[in-house]
Amino acid sequence: MSSATVHNQLVCFHCGEVCSTTNITAEDKHFCCEGCKLVYQLLNKSGLCNYYDLNENPGLTQRIPVRKDKFAFLEDAVIQRQLISFSNEQQTHITFYLPQIHCSSCLYLLENLHHLQPAVISATVNFTRKEVSIVFDHHTHSLQKLAELLTSIGYEPYISLQSLQHHKPGAKKSLIYQLGVAGFCFANIMLLSFPEYFGLEAADIQLQGIFRWLNVLLALPVFFYSAFPFYESGWKGLRHKFLNIDAPIALAIIVTFSRSLYEVLSGTGAGYFDSMTGIVFFMLIGRVLQDKTYQQLSFERDFTSYFPVAATLVKDGIETPISLPEIKAGDTLLIHSNELIPADGICTRGKACIDYSFVTGESIPVNKEMGEMVYAGGKQTGGAMEILVIKEVAQSYLTRLWSADTFKKNNETKSVSFVHLLSRYFTWILFTIAAIAATYWAFTDSHKVWNVITAVLIVACPCALLLSNTFTNGNILRILGRNKFYLRSAQTIEDMAGITHIVFDKTGTLTATNQKEIVYEGVELSKQQQQAIASLAAASNHPLSRAITAHFGKLKRLPIEEFREIPGKGIEGMVGKDWISLGSQRFISGISGTGDNGSKVFIAIDDKIYGHFSLQNHYRESVAPLVQSLAAHYKLSVLSGDHATEHSTLQRIMGPEAALLFNQQPADKLQYIQKLQQRGERVMMIGDGLNDAGALKQSNVGIAITDDCNNFTPASDAIMDARELSSLNRFIRLCKANKQIVIASFVLSIVYNIVGLSFAVQGVLSPLIAAILMPASSLSILLVTFGSSNIAAKLLRC
Template identity: 65%
Template sequence: MPVSSTASPVSTVCYHCGEPCVTTRFKLEEKPFCCEGCRMVYQLLQQNDLCTYYDLNTNPGINQRVQVRRDKFAFLEDDKVKAALVSYQDDQQLHTTFYLPQMHCSSCLYLLENLHRINPGVISTRVNFARKEIDVVLNPRLCSLRDAAELLTSIGYEPYISLNDLKQKRPSIDKSLVYQLGIAGFCFGNIMLLSFPEYLGVDASEEALRGIFRWINFALALPVLLYSALPFYESSWKSLRHRYLNIDAPIALAVIITFIRSAHEVISGTGGGYFDSMTGIVFFMLAGRILQDKTYRQLSFERDYTSYFPVAVSVRKDGAEVPTTLPDIRNGDTLVIHNEELIPADGILTRGKAFIDYSFVTGESVPVAREMGELVYAGGKQTGGNIEVLVVKEVAQSYLTRLWNRDTFTKEPKKETHSFVDLLSRYFTYIVFSIAAATAIYWYFTDSSRVWPAVTSIFIIACPCALLLSNTFTNGNVLRILSRNGLYLRNAATIETIADIDQIVFDKTGTLTSPHEQEIIFEGFALTDDERGMVAALASNSTHPLSRSLAQAEHVGRACVESFRELPGRGISGMVNGKKLKLGSARFVTGTEVPGSGTRVYLSVDEEAKGYFLFRNHYRTAVPALARELKPHYRLSVLSGDNDAERSNLRQLLGADTQLLFGQQPEDKLHYIEQLQKAGHQVMMIGDGLNDAGALKQSDVGLAVSEQTNNFTPASDAIIEARSLPLLHRFIRLCRANKRIVIASFVLSIVYNIIGLYFAVQGNLSPLIAAILMPSSSLSIVLLTFGSSNLLARWFKL
């Protein structure tokens, strides 16, 4: 009877996942695999030319021995479940986000961003490595939500899907860490108590009692070794599997060596060991990790869910439009969406005809027509007349933030300036092991009694955590401070860009002027009440500041508007009560330029010129003070689409050295920003996001001003509430100070490691003291950055 080779043990590890292979039956192309699942994943990647996955890391895959049942994701075919998970869907695209807890390395990133090469039904993927999330865009005709989940599972990344977790809630600490901390604290406290005979010394008559205490300490140390220290073992093992050492490796080694040395002393009767140090190391390290994790999670929560876009959407209440901030929108609210306004929540179209531009979501700019009763998705922008939407899913601000950070809208990244931090994080553990080895050799030949405390202390005291996380924590706190004061940034990188600007360009209308304080006079043929109502109806469909002012001033009734169009920089038109109305510039309305002073909006009814509305600008009261604050530090410019009638007023407000340009069309503003950048300037453009979207996108920092309106544009890098515009100089100063805080925290962290290693190498530092100092240093750096940024915010009165 032939002997099967499947039973012969081998010493090789799986080519895919790195687990030991107990059989040779799954070999393929001389490559060993531990199970059929791992071999199938390899074949799938090989067939799709994705074996670079294995070049980036050694054995990067997830073990496939446990197979998932075929019907596990059948629930994803239920329409109610799909509605909860899908953020956008049409005939061409379906958007969703999965949480993948198995994601762990650069190979994962490579594979997940190339899913389209495995399944043509996957259009694109975007991975958030820090959150272990993947945004997936599918072709619903080729790949369903269930197909996508099964595809991810088949390659080792089973999605974690819990409908209860879809609700926005404050993240909690991992309970297993709390249990491990509790056990470590109990054992540490009791070992310290039972070690007093060792600390104080005992008479020979009490030698038996001391021996009993030593064995009790040995027993108390076992739960700490085998359970409480598990996070350090698991993290170290994962790094070893991928042929590198992370910062948990020295800690795990210190715990194991300390226990072995202590156990040897107790068993041989030569001493009481260092169980107090070992359990203290684990206790204080876990306490520091939990506190650090809680702080980071809190920051992340506030950024994603508590902070909000400083824009408002009109909600229909008792027949009137009430500006309402996004967090206050609830299911069942009726939203009034004007031309060029963002739809902030999924809803049912209940009034009007929608032409929705979903480029913010899909990248496709062709408007999609929707009729009453159809579903419209958050992130779309209405490109016609007013529509009303009944909210069926509340605003997910983290979703809007994620859309805003899509590659389509982000600018070219600058070269990384902190490469030394990346190098340090990569080689830090190797440096620590080298120092420990050199120290052990030195003390072995000089004073062998110091080898143990010196080496153990080195493993524990050295920590790059504060150095690597200080930038993240500081930027996160500054983002929170700015959003609390009405400035919402796209991401943390914008802070550094703001700190580097040297030129500020203002758009005039809606930025320097206040739309709520304008005086409007009509010059021309007298208008009837019906005509005034038609003007108000047409103007109410636009979000331009002049249109808004006109709609509020001409409040005589509201009529139905059809065929609404808005041409940026020119004007608006539409059919109202069977008549064609035009509002805008003289050239747009009459076909010719008409000389005149002041800000004018011309009107025609059925191609017959009726006259013009003259706007007497009222500049924001804070403009002169803001200009005085900014001028000593930055070059200022003003761009306006109007004629130069306001030149003298602007000169008086902003000073003679401010450059003023009038008659600027949207393309002219864009060209001006380009010229400044070619001259070497770092430019901040401040506008309303309507006629200057191109300039906002071209500038180094595009800042859109919002005044109880939903005029968000993805071209901007930041949104500022109009009431917060006077604080602009303070915001910039805080961003500049933030860079100094980060540099200071880097320096302090490096100094801490140098001083700590200096004493550890000499053998003068107890391992227990080192275990207290290590998390304390990280916490102190974090508190320093928090405290410094908060003190600066208070100093700047933010």
């Protein structure tokens, strides 16, 4: 590797800027400043010079020095609390916005940051958002030093008041300005070109040259400013040895401008400045509309849609459900056992025993005392506790859990769409067609060559091919979200369309959690004992526990110590001076038993069995019609952790072909899903998210049903409001319709390209008309996909 020269000018080996001096060197390499030299030496010392192999001169200039105390504000604890996503005794997580990220070399360098600084545990780059998420050891490296390290290698973090409010600076305003300039120049060039279109009187012929040169002046800002996004995108593709869609557009603009300028300079014609500026103007309109559509889809899939479940707000001693978007700093939340913490806060009551495996991967729960910080995304495994919210949900770590790769299935393999396979070769096919047409017209009618080349390069529209899938999926996600059925990603739509077997959890899924008939049988309980039992049950989020809590009404809650919940068995803890246990007969006494016509929850106080609650399940009214509609198309199974006392009732509801399994522990449910998949079944698992996390994650599509509490688990692919369970079959049919709509829009775009190119190669299509047709085709695909998916949703009553 050595420094390069361009036009006999020495350029910096690191950033490519012209060197004003030849004195700044290192290992036969020249640099424009000491800053670039220091970065090179740092990378070389750390063995990261592969950075320069990925792209030529990939670095950013270091000529502008950064004052040493610029990031001193990061030592402020209040600011740190606003920026840090998560922190415990071992590590801190933070995400920086780095606007300098621009190529694969940036990706390589930032994700190898641990080689430059051992305190960095990991760094993950989100290239499209220009963000880097860093996990580092705060004992050996401060947040200020981390920001200074990034700045020293050319990636100064963008930290502002907007950053503290978790808003990114607008990056698309320049596109609007470029569109405005192109529109102004295009309109005036069209006006000044009227004499060329209709001719001039002999006495006014001298004005022709003036009009032509005015058109040249008006075309310059369009060529050098408005068209820059197409040059930039096309050039980046070429640097990575890939011809993207913007490459032929950029070539068409350059060819049209160059030929037009030649005609004006040589006096042989007026050129095609109207076509060139029209190309840029209409292309930018399409680009702006496309970006607006993407922003709309992104907004509609905001975190507030992913977490429709509620938390429990405590105000003046009264517990009320509150939706997550309504949680504000200063609110007090009650977190039950097995609930995720929805917002960062301080523990104010109870003892926290938090499982942060969703955040750190470490499964050992962390104990937190009153007054200590707790972070969103952790699951409370102890008893009920209260937290004082210090960050809204929008600013907490939980907002990243849903889309994090950590929670996606390990056994999934991404299939490549035939649309994207075609797009890889689309530009090559387009250049080939343009070359063949140009060769033909060069020997037939040379006057048409440039028009044909320009029209071919412009009229072909792979955007329609690529956007058909994106827009259709985006609208389906919006429609499903409107019906309180929230999917993790568009891939889940395709997975739902392909399922063959549906597995239901029973308790909390087929049965309504808030509608149970409860009868107590046993030793009469004192008021204090009732209060203790109600307090213990309130600490759990299991449907049976919630039913018992509701049965006792609003009794005053007592503090609980040493709370423990064993999934599928029961709960226990010290309430006051008594050791209370609630659960199955085996859990309480060690003896297996059978219930009669319902579930039984046994009670033991200080290891003495007092009696049991008999709970008669109330099946949701929507279950019977839902099962009837599904049974004709899918195999059905039910997995229940309860005894088989309701076998006959459940068999009557589910039908004779449905498989019913009782006494199923969480591990049993997971194994059953695996066995079905080994037989070639594509499984959809529907559970309440409490004891079903393993089965939900293993299934091809995992759906968590929720009523009114925060029991979301990142293991699920979707969240469904329990009131919409009856619509499940319609949702599946809509997902199947999605694929048909994509294929139809794809065929439509193929027909458009064939028709458009057939006219272009004949030389009967002007470049200006081609420039109008290309964004129009993208808009037509948008209308077709949106319209078709909306019609399908209306027909299915979604």
